[in-house]
Amino acid sequence: MSYARVLCVGLVGMTGQLVEVEADLSPGLPGVVITGLPDTALHEARDRVRAAVVNSGQRWPNRRITLNLLPATLPKFGSAFDLAIAAALLGGSGELPLAPLDGVVLLGELGLDGTVRPVRGVLPMVAAAAKAGIRRVIVPAPNSAEAAVVPGLRVRGVDTLHRLVAFVRDGAPLMDPPARVPAPTGPGTDLAEVAGQGLGRRALEVAAAGGHHLALIGPPGAGKTMLAERLPSILPELDDTAALEVTALHSIAGLLPADGGLLRRPPFQAPHHTATVPSLVGGGSGLARPGSISLAHRGVLFLDEAPEFGKAALEALRQPLEHGRVLLTRSRGTAEYPARAQLVMAANPCPCANPAGDDRCECPPLTRRRYLGRLSGPLLDRIDLQVRLSPMRAAELMASVAPEPSAVVAARVVAARSAAATRWSPLGRRLNAEIPGPALRQSPWRLPAEDTAELRARLDAGSLSARGFDRVVRLAWTIADLDGRDRPDKQDVAEAIQLRTGEGM
Known part of the structure; x- marks a missing residue:
């Protein structure tokens, strides 16, 4: 069989x-040809596979070898095809019966x-x-725990080509995924x-409950970074x-932890201020990889x-913040990644950021x-x-009453999100920040005119956009x-205006 x-x-x-x-x-003349829109890593697979086959004790066929990846119109990227190429090649040469595969x-x-x-990207x-x-x-043994997350699949790991050959030829056992150990908390x-x-x-709690973006402006030591890092x-x-x-x-980015289990905690990404556009929204040679805003999907992207x-x-963040996704088009294809992250x-x-406030600003x-x-x-x-934060005062720093812990605040956030999810379920949405503007202005969710009078006045005056x-x-x-x-009342709208504009803070 050939x-x-x-x-x-x-x-x-x-x-x-x-x-x-x-x-x-x-x-014909011995050689290997790979077709089906392979990238550079796939073109190099012929040399990796040849060495792996020979060093695994198998005979390399001295014939003309054509490897085709179907569908041929789909661009192929990466080295994840190596194992399949080796198995197909050995099967075509008659060295390996492929019925078990x-x-x-x-x-x-x-x-x-x-x-x-x-x-990368096994999940x-x-x-x-x-x-x-x-x-x-x-799959590779180190990826087996990750692959086992998907229900309804029988996952086996393999650490060498020799083990795969022994499984196909003699029925030798493959490796079971490791038992999942809960990550230490x-x-x-x-x-x-x-x-x-x-x-x-208060602003942090409102942001968490509704999935809203947040800006914290204030002098050094006011607690901006501490608050942002505690949002998750x-x-x-x-x-x-x-x-x-x-x-x-995170699997595509190669950032999954060793246990390979599902990530249940909202992610937190805090790139340095020297970050480039590709590192924030995604990019790289060949097919673009996810950036920080996608790695913060369903979590927090913090720009200190x-x-x-x-x-x-x-400016590159504007479109992802609006649409909740990133569409990256490159010469070899288009990649789309979700990017519904909370920006903080x-x-x-000012540049001098004198902690004493405006009176001593240089x-x-x-x-x-x-x-x-x-x-x-x-x-x-x-x-x-x-939100504009004030400098820390001695009375606040030395207060004897302990602030509320995260667990207490998180309970209120869960209750608020549950109420929002129930209300917006007819629209297929869960968070207030995700609700389209037209829906908010239509019955039954349109607020009374007397409650939005200040808002409408600001819109007409041009101090507030649509x-x-x-x-x-x-x-x-x-x-x-x-x-x-x-439902919100007039006081809720007034507080919302204050949190939005920073006025009166």
């Missing part, structure tokens, strides 16, 4: 597709010594295989560690759907010292305006809460949810 076929999975962005790896061996997906990169090395690949009706997969960060800053704590501690754990999305994104970020990097920005009011007015002016109007218009109008209304709904009311 033809064989083995199944694998190709990954474009987060979308996986079943790929048939065909091998045809024919008489019928309907089995093979994933893995081969080392020159025949070891099977882990690859979305295996999930795509399961969706296509596959029930058995063989340490004390972590807690809101109880933040002294004072009642306004900042009051967010609820991810449900199954969100956990699978977040874990798949936000005015110090490059203008292009900050922290900024000093910056001229023009310098102050230019500094915060690095945060463009269109970007700030997408930030629901814009987008800002809708975001204030969303904030008012979140405030009502936190306080246990069915």
Whole structure:
């Protein structure tokens, strides 16, 4: 037999597709040709596979070898095809009976010594295989715990090509996924560690309850970074759907922890202010990989010292913040990644950032305006809460009454989110921040005219945009949810305006 076929999975962005790896061996000048839109890593597979086959004690066929990856119109990326290519090649040469691999997906990169090395993106690949009706997969042993997360699949691990050959030829056992050990939980960060800053704590709670974006502006030592880093501690754990999305994104980026289980805690990303556009929204050679905003999906993206970020990097966040996804188009294909993250920005009011406040600021007015002016109007218009924090006072720092811990605040956040999810279920939404503006302005959720009079006046005066109008209304709904009311009232709208504009703080 000179033809064989083995199944694998190709990954474009987060979308996986079943790929048939065909091998045809024919008489002629010995050589290997790979077709089916392979990238550079796949072109190099012929050298890796040849060395791995020989060093695993198998005979390399001295014939003309054609390897085809179907569908041929789908771009193929990475080294996850190595194991399937080796199996198809050995099957086509007659060295290996491939009946035991019928309907089995093979994933893995081969080392020159025949070891099977882990690859990125195993979770979305295996999930795509399961969706296509596959029930058995063989993956690198270090990826087996990750693959076992997908229900309805029989997952086996393999550490060498020799072990796979022994399984196919003699029925030798493969490796079971390791038993999942719960990740150790340490004390972590807690809101109880933040002294004072009642306004900042309130803004953080509102942001968590409604999924709103937040900007914290204040002098050094006011607690901006401490508050932002504790936002994940009051967010609820991810449900199954969100956990699978977040874990798949981290799998593609190669950032999954060793246990390979689902990530249940909302992720937290805090890139340095020298971060580039590709590192924030995604990029890289070949097919673009997820950036920080996608790795923070269903969690928090924290930009500390936000005015110090490059203008292009900050402006690149505008579209993902609006649509909750990133569409990256490159010459070899288009990748789409979810990016529904909560943005939290922290900024000093001016370059000198004198902690004593405005009375001792060394910056001229023009310098102050230019500094915060690095945060463009269109970007700030997408930030629901814009809070100005005051310098810490001795009475707050030395207060004898302990602040509320994260567990107490998190309970209120869960209750508020539950109320919002019940209310918005007819629209298929769960968070107030996700509700389209037209829905908020229509019955039965339209607020009375007397409650929105101040909002409408600001809109007519041009001090509030239409987008800002809708975001204030969303904030008012979140405030009502936190306080246990069915609908916002005039006071909720007034507080929402204050949190949105920073006035009177």
